[in-house]
Amino acid sequence: MSTSTAAPPTVVNFTVDGRQLSAPPGTLLIDACKRAGIEIPAFCYYEGYSLQAACRMCLVEVEKMPKLQTACTLPVMEGMIVRSETEQIHKARKGTLEFLLTNHPLDCPVCDKGGECELQDMVFRYGAGESRFTEIKNHEPERQWSPVVFYDPARCILCYRCVRACNEGMGVGALGVTNRGVVSEIAPNMVDHLDCDECGACIDICPVGALTSNTYRYKTRPWEMQHVGTVCTHCSNGCKTTLGVRNDEIVRGNNRDRSGINGEFLCVKGRYGFDVSTNEERVTSPMIRINGKLEAVSWSKALGFVAEKFRSVSTAGGSFGVVAGPHLTNEELFYLQKFTRAGLKTSNLDHARSGDLVTLLDALSGKTDALATSDDCYNTKAALVIGSDLSQQHPFLAFQLRADVRHHKANIYTVTPGPVREAKYSAQSIEVPVGGEFDALRNLTETLKGEQELVILFGDSIKGQRVRDLVEWASGLGIPVKYVCLVDYSNSRGAMDMGVMPNLLPGYEVDPHPGMSLGQMLSHETLDVLWVVGANPLRGKTLASKQAFVVTQTMFLEETSERADVVFPSASAYEKNGTVTNVTGQVQRLKAAVRTMGAKTDLEICGLLAKELGLAVEIGVWSHDVVFKEIHKSVRGYNVPLPILITGGAAATNPVNGRVAVDVRIEDIQSAGDTLFTSGELGRYSKLLTSVPEFPGALYKR
Amino acid sequence: MALITNILNNAAAVAKGMSVTLVEMLQPTITDAYPEGPAKLEERYRGVHVLQRDENGLEKCVGCFLCAAACPSNCIYIEAAENTEEGRISGGERYASVYNIDYSRCIFCGFCVEACPTDAITHGHKFEIASYNTSTLVYRKEQMLTPLPADFKPLVVKQEAPSAGH
Ligand code: SF4
Ligand code: SF4
Ligand code: SF4
Ligand code: SF4
Ligand code: SF4
Ligand code: FES
Numbered sequence: 001m002s003t004s005t006a007a008p009p010t011v012v013n014f015t016v017d018g019r020q021l022s023a024p025p026g027t028l029l030i031d032a033c034k035r036a037g038i039e040i041p042a043f044c045y046y047e048g049y050s051l052q053a054a055c056r057m058c059l060v061e062v063e064k065m066p067k068l069q070t071a072c073t074l075p076v077m078e079g080m081i082v083r084s085e086t087e088q089i090h091k092a093r094k095g096t097l098e099f100l101l102t103n104h105p106l107d108c109p110v111c112d113k114g115g116e117c118e119l120q121d122m123v124f125r126y127g128a129g130e131s132r133f134t135e136i137k138n139h140e141p142e143r144q145w146s147p148v149v150f151y152d153p154a155r156c157i158l159c160y161r162c163v164r165a166c167n168e169g170m171g172v173g174a175l176g177v178t179n180r181g182v183v184s185e186i187a188p189n190m191v192d193h194l195d196c197d198e199c200g201a202c203i204d205i206c207p208v209g210a211l212t213s214n215t216y217r218y219k220t221r222p223w224e225m226q227h228v229g230t231v232c233t234h235c236s237n238g239c240k241t242t243l244g245v246r247n248d249e250i251v252r253g254n255n256r257d258r259s260g261i262n263g264e265f266l267c268v269k270g271r272y273g274f275d276v277s278t279n280e281e282r283v284t285s286p287m288i289r290i291n292g293k294l295e296a297v298s299w300s301k302a303l304g305f306v307a308e309k310f311r312s313v314s315t316a317g318g319s320f321g322v323v324a325g326p327h328l329t330n331e332e333l334f335y336l337q338k339f340t341r342a343g344l345k346t347s348n349l350d351h352a353r354s355g356d357l358v359t360l361l362d363a364l365s366g367k368t369d370a371l372a373t374s375d376d377c378y379n380t381k382a383a384l385v386i387g388s389d390l391s392q393q394h395p396f397l398a399f400q401l402r403a404d405v406r407h408h409k410a411n412i413y414t415v416t417p418g419p420v421r422e423a424k425y426s427a428q429s430i431e432v433p434v435g436g437e438f439d440a441l442r443n444l445t446e447t448l449k450g451e452q453e454l455v456i457l458f459g460d461s462i463k464g465q466r467v468r469d470l471v472e473w474a475s476g477l478g479i480p481v482k483y484v485c486l487v488d489y490s491n492s493r494g495a496m497d498m499g500v501m502p503n504l505l506p507g508y509e510v511d512p513h514p515g516m517s518l519g520q521m522l523s524h525e526t527l528d529v530l531w532v533v534g535a536n537p538l539r540g541k542t543l544a545s546k547q548a549f550v551v552t553q554t555m556f557l558e559e560t561s562e563r564a565d566v567v568f569p570s571a572s573a574y575e576k577n578g579t580v581t582n583v584t585g586q587v588q589r590l591k592a593a594v595r596t597m598g599a600k601t602d603l604e605i606c607g608l609l610a611k612e613l614g615l616a617v618e619i620g621v622w623s624h625d626v627v628f629k630e631i632h633k634s635v636r637g638y639n640v641p642l643p644i645l646i647t648g649g650a651a652a653t654n655p656v657n658g659r660v661a662v663d664v665r666i667e668d669i670q671s672a673g674d675t676l677f678t679s680g681e682l683g684r685y686s687k688l689l690t691s692v693p694e695f696p697g698a699l700y701k702r
Numbered sequence: 703m704a705l706i707t708n709i710l711n712n713a714a715a716v717a718k719g720m721s722v723t724l725v726e727m728l729q730p731t732i733t734d735a736y737p738e739g740p741a742k743l744e745e746r747y748r749g750v751h752v753l754q755r756d757e758n759g760l761e762k763c764v765g766c767f768l769c770a771a772a773c774p775s776n777c778i779y780i781e782a783a784e785n786t787e788e789g790r791i792s793g794g795e796r797y798a799s800v801y802n803i804d805y806s807r808c809i810f811c812g813f814c815v816e817a818c819p820t821d822a823i824t825h826g827h828k829f830e831i832a833s834y835n836t837s838t839l840v841y842r843k844e845q846m847l848t849p850l851p852a853d854f855k856p857l858v859v860k861q862e863a864p865s866a867g868h
Binding site: 107108109110114142217218219220221223224247 | 764765766767768770771781782783784794795796819820
């Protein structure tokens with residue numbers, strides 16, 4: 001996210017420490033140096049956020065300028081001669097550090113930041129071993145601002161990074177500065193507590209240990225953890241996250257290395273929502289309903305029992321219904337659909353659908369390059385959000401748009417049923433009830449015709465024919481348009497791509513023998529078997545069939561499992577290897593960070609069932625690598641470059657370009673309407689998410 | 703002739719040797735009668751570690767993991783937890799809820815003592831820890847923590863006072 005992308009393509013030549021360098025005009029000296037491998041120390045400067053020039057660590061010597069200059073505010077100029085390491089500079093840096101340490105406690109042994117603290121590093125490099133100040137240090141007790149955020153004013157060096165991250169990055173602006181001089185400190189918006197996104201961006205960006213998080217506080221030290229790069233398991237945005245693991249327990253989630261599509265962005269779910277995996281309500285053993293009560297049994301007994309039932313229903317020509325969850329990996333979904341179609345010989349297979357991508361693909365048939373990636377959301381000149389409270393439902397995409405506005409002066413337009421955060425920085429925000437979107441769009445037509453390009457993000461209120469209408473309307477604008485069809489969960493997109501739908505095979509090939517959709521299965525009165533893998537379709541719904549034998553693979557005994565005859569304990573996405581595909585069609589690798597006693601991955605459970613049924617040869621090996629190879633080879637769009645995946649990157653699946661001529665049952669498409677603080681079935685079992693005062697949040701409120 | 707000189711030389715050598723023996727016999731003993739008697743250890747002897755307490759009787763260890771990081775044989779295992787107002791264990795914000803040293807691996811090098819920022823870990827003089835069962839060689843915090851004297855009274859109780867200006 002460089003601030004220089006928009007600069008004209010000429011270059012400025014200058015010299016740093018005797019090296020000839022060049023950079024586009026307008027580049028800040030500190031950035032230009034960093035790119036050339038010359039490190040200039042900085043506390044307050046942070047790439048991507050506004051300039052502060054508060055810390056004076058970045059001082060450099062520039063010829064013909066009488067005083068030391070702050071490299072973080074100085075754009076490079078033609079012929080400039082800069083020195084970054086001289087006696088005078090070292091002295092200045094040492095002085096700055098001495099000032100910073102006047103009130104700073106000697107907390108390193110207990111401070112959470114110890115070992116990865118920028119202040120420690122700087123003092124180690126430039127600082128003095130002792131201080132000339134003999135006055136008693138100012139001390140203020142630590143404060144807890146929310147279940148997530150703690151602030152220790154004594155450790156704060158007032159770099160204002162947190163203030164800018166919250167205000168500019170998150171668009172929340174919950175942090176400010178109070179008091180003056182030596183007693184100034186950071187203050188939350190509600191005087192003594194925070195009312196905010198609880199995203200922890202402030203904690204993450206703090207160069208010192210002034211802001212700390214409740215989940216990580218005093219638990220471990222940075223060098224004691226293993227760092228596992230995986231993908232957030234909550235919403236569909238697919239943020240990469242690096243989990244800090246100690247003793248088979250996840251203690252921290254962040255993305256400090258700024259790798260992946262999201263850089264260091266994470267919302268509260270990605271950063272703290274991992275506690276679902278350690279919730280003590282987790283099912284840890286297979287269970288069979290005996291005399292109306294679920295009793296723990298051995299794996300072999302439960303598998304044998306289910307296989308027996310499946311076999312007898314199959315021989316009797318009974319009906320199966322299979323429901324998959326939106327958090328399963330692509331491998332699990334692919335394996336499950338193969339199991340269902342090839343093994344159970346039915347296409348009664350579905351997942352809770354949250355966006356009408358199928359119609360979009362059909363409507364875009366023949367157009368190339370028409371699906372936007374998350375990068376497009378950051379680079380586009382204009383974006384239009386229809387029917388989604390983006391900051392609540394798709395935090396990362398909203399973050400991308402905010403960054404786009406800050407860095408590229410993009411124009412954002414929103415057409416939503418209620419007030420949204422985007423209105424604060426959008427070019428135009430229109431509130432219309434669901435159904436009235438097209439009237440609003442017609443009013444925007446002339447304005448949008450003046451844009452150079454457009455990314456349209458639309459929610460579940462645009463489905464069926466309305467998707468076609470939208471595409472037709474957008475084609476009339478005469479500018480390049482790309483689309484994002486918003487879906488709910490971490491692998492909702494993958495479930496569609498992998499053909500977990502009654503009428504589509506993997507890669508959106510039409511199924512010649514379509515089956516029942518989720519709604520049809522639930523209302524089918526003589527359904528014999530309902531097999532639910534990682535989902536909870538009976539939440540707020542009833543199963544019409546009284547005779548149905550219900551099998552669930554689940555982490556918790558939710559509504560569906562309460563009706564189940566057999567329950568298998570399944571692993572959470574933090575305990576799985578495989579791949580997931582995000583809302584913008586980028587596949588990423590999921591890596592197991594921890595193990596939980598008793599649970600098996602859904603892939604393994606399906607595999608063991610296949611083996612028990614004698615179908616293992618037909619359906620294949622239940623190893624995620626082997627299944628991925630098959631996906632890579634056979635599913636349209638998934639022939640992605642493997643090195644990108646293996647190194648933890650996000651590979652764009654090549655969108656299917658062609659007709660997808662199926663009947664889309666739009667009554668089955670409905671977003672769960674999660675907010676920043678809810679996450680469907682997962683969120684219910686996260687103690688942290690349910691403990692923040694903002695829980696459960698509301699759509700169209702901020 | 704040669705024979706007599708030879709004998710005399712040898713006798714002289716024996717006498718010289720014996721004189722050393724005789725002189726040493728009259729010197730104070732420096733070898734220990736261990737294990738018949740107690741072993742005498744120097745002040746700086748590095749034996750089984752002792753975890754120290756401060757003048758308030760609180761544990762000095764703040765669970766910073768620096769000893770574990772310094773340990774070349776990777777034998778220190780710590781779990782840290784946060785002190786609360788009701789349950790204060792150490793003087794700092796954090797304390798070690800679990801502190802184990804595996805003496806089947808410790809090489810008594812003293813690096814941990816050197817690394818400790820709060821002088822919480824020191825070497826004691828206990829050394830008779832041989833065992834037929836290596837699992838007994840993993841010492842827990844309770845085994846190493848210096849006991850509180852029965853008549854212990856905290857010396858100072860520090861109260862945090864907010865500074866002026868707010
Ligand atoms: S913020 Fe850094 S320098 Fe300050 S106590 Fe913590 S680790 Fe030490
Ligand atoms: S947690 Fe996020 S929203 Fe809350 S104050 Fe920090 S940066 Fe702002
Ligand atoms: S809390 Fe951290 S990020 Fe915020 S001003 Fe203080 S030191 Fe900087
Ligand atoms: S935006 Fe979505 S994917 Fe990213 S951290 Fe939040 S919940 Fe996870
Ligand atoms: S004495 Fe050496 S080997 Fe033993 S615990 Fe300390 S650092 Fe480790
Ligand atoms: S980095 Fe330049 S003043 Fe802080």
